[in-house]
Amino acid sequence: MTALLTLDGVSRRFGGLKAVDDVSFDVNESEIVGLIGPNGSGKTTLINLITGVHPATAGHVHFDGHDITRQRPYRIARLGLARTFQIVQPFQRMTVVDKVAAGALFCGHASDVREARAIAREHLEFTGLADMAHRPAATLTLARRKRLELAKSLAMRPRLLMLDEVNAGLNPTEIEEALAIIRKIAEQGVTIIVIEHLMKVVLSISHRLVVLHHGQLIAQGTPREVVADKRVIEAYLGAKYAAGNPGVSN
Amino acid sequence: MRSWLTLAVIAPLLAALPLVGNNYALRLATTVFMYSVMAQSWNFIGGLAGYPSFATAAFFGLGAYASAILQNHGVPMVPAWACAGVAALLFAAFLGGAILHLRGHYFAIASLIVAEMLREIVNTLPDFTGGGKGMNLPLLKLSVTAQAQFFFYAMLALAVLTVATAIVLQRSKLGFGLRCIQQNESAADIIGINSYAYKTAGFCLSAVFVGVAGAIYASWVNYIDPPDVFDVLISVKPMVMVLLGGLGTIFGPPLGAVVLLLLEEVVWRNFLTMHVAALGVIIVVLVLFLPHGLLALIRERFPTKAMAN
Known part of the structure; x- marks a missing residue:
């Protein structure tokens, strides 16, 4: 498998705040990658960096062999990188x-x-x-x-579709319908990054998970590995829970 | 298709006006066509793209002066008009590069000072432009009536051309892109629209016909000076006409032009000393009570099948 999207030490500062801090990972062709993390962990900012809405303050983003780090959003879109918006308004x-x-x-x-x-x-x-x-x-x-x-x-x-919380605010039936559509899209060979709050949704659909916390990448791997990761549990449930219940998932 | 039909019916009817109307009616009609060109042009950038440009007076005055200077250097009238259009277009391309990255109010203010800037430039170059004394244009060797008819047809042709452009634009990729930009520019970028290039193209379109209108106007009145052709009202009126007729529509701007001119004539006669104030009040009332324009009102009363699409 070849990497379609490569993030290499990508950072974004807003004044003194490091919204995204030195994040590196690959997304392979035809993969479904779940991007998760608690509120404010920098998920949407990371998507904005990839799509060119905000320029990265450090690091590089490569898509299909092109360096898209400081490209204009419309050029990135024309290369085959599409996204949905978390707040549906356009x-x-x-x-x-x-x-x-x-x-x-x-x-x-x-x-x-x-x-x-x-x-x-x-x-x-x-x-x-x-x-x-x-x-x-x-x-x-x-x-x-x-x-x-x-x-x-x-x-x-x-070629790469980024879904920013397409399931937030939906009821269980609607989520099932949405997931069915996402699976059908994946079957057509489109690579997908799913940003999601709902753990159940992301675990059921992703081949691989990437976890952000305070703008940093704290874990990546298969859903099984990630939910057993001590730092992930710490990020979601607190240090005390992680210490007392190693390996417990949601 | 319906738009083309409407244009094909209205244009010949208007062209027949000299058969029945006197010179006063022709003068009014010529002014309406000029207003219509300005309103339609403003609609390309203000209505479709949502950029409230106050640069109309700049393009108008630039066209008037470009044509006047060329004619005083021996260029024949009609080629000079065409050159005025090209001058306005090039100026808009240059200006757009400088100010179209500004959004909303910032863009409005930046575009507002352009006409003032040009006015000052004209004032400081008296050898070239006549400065504050203005410029005379070559007189046509035609009878008064023949002149009235000539400028009537010239302005009508330009107005029809502008409406035709609006119809083509409305269905084109450019028009579609401008409407996306109007609704959400960031989202337009994300779906692959080169918004900077699109806005600049829209801005150029909003300049070219206004430049020609200014040139025709200069020949029509034979004499121009800076306060006349760089008047801020030339920038404001097109907005009022478009809001009056219907923002982003094809026949709204010409309709608004007709209504505004009629209002102006009535108000001018009855409130000689304070007609601008009276006009201001009317504008406020219209914007408050008729936010979607007259065309929307007509469509509400007489809905058609085509509207479902």
């Missing part, structure tokens, strides 16, 4: 189909708006949103808006 006043078409038009190699809309309809079909193609994006329920984000990202024909 393009609220657009119709559902146009929002997805935007992804196809600017990244998915559609030649004109008409073709982009046709591609968008396929992705709406795939994510089960075909019925609401002409509704304003803002009128959708949270679960559907999250699926719309997925459809938009897929329309960009990504």
Whole structure:
């Protein structure tokens, strides 16, 4: 397996705060990697560094042989790196189909708006949103808006898809549906990074986990290894629990 | 398709106006076309991309002066108009590079000073531009009526061209990208839109036709001076017209142009000493009670099938 994405000593400071501190890891082709960590551990900042929203203050990011460390976000997107947003808000006043078409038009190699809309309809079909193609994006329920984000990202024909809490705020049935879609995407050969709060979700879907705490990478490995890691338990449950119950997972 | 049909019906009707109207009506109509060009142009950057540009007066004055200087150096009138458009376009490309990284209010303020800056430059170069004394343009050897008709058709042609551009833009990749930028620029970057290039293209489009309009205006009135063609109202009125007609729409800006000119005429006659204040009050009322513009009001009353798409 070859590494599709390589992070090498990546750091980001906001003033005196080290939001991401010297993080290095690889993501291999066709892998599903779970990126986890307690609130404020720097998960979303790390995604912003990879996608070029914030430039890294130190370190390097390589994607598919390109150094994308200080690239403009639109160039990174065109290389095949797509993300969904944790807080679903972009393009609220657009119709559902146009929002997805935007992804196809600017990244998915559609030649004109008409073709982009046709591609968008396929992705709406795939994510089960075909019925609401002409509704304003803002009128959708949270679960559907999250699926719309997925459809938009897929329309960009990504090689690497980063899902920032696509399951937060969903009920168990909705989570099952979302996971089914994510698995189907993975089957198409798309590499996926899942950022997630819900341990159950991330354990069930990821091949490998990367754990952040206070901006630092504290553990990586298979889900089984990671949940048994003393530092991970410490980060989530406190030092006392880690000392008293070695190897206990959630 | 519907937009093209509407244009194909309205344009010939307007072109027939000289058959029935007197010179006063022609003068009003010519002004409406000029306003329509300015409003439509502002809509490219202000409506579609959501960048509140106050640079319209800068492009207008630049076009007027570029054309006047060229004609005084022997360039024929119509080629001079075209050069004025190109000058405005190049200036917008340069200016966009300098100020389009600013967002919201910051961009608005930066664009506001551009016309003032150009006005000062014109004032300090009297040998070249006539300075504060203004510039005369070559007189046309035509009768008064023939002149009125000539400028009527010239401005109408420009207005039709601008609407046609708006229709093409609305369906193009560029128009789509500008609408994405208007809603969320960071998100637009993330889906692969080169927002800087797109905004600059939109800004150039918002300049080129205004530059030509300024040039035609200069020939029409035969005399220009800095306070006239760099007037801040030239920047403000297009915004009012677009808000009045409908932001981001194709026929909203021309509709707003018609309504604003009619309001101006009525207010001017009745409030001679304080017409600008009266106009201000009307604008405030309109923005408060008609936030989506007249076109939205019409569409609410008469919904069509096409709107479902």
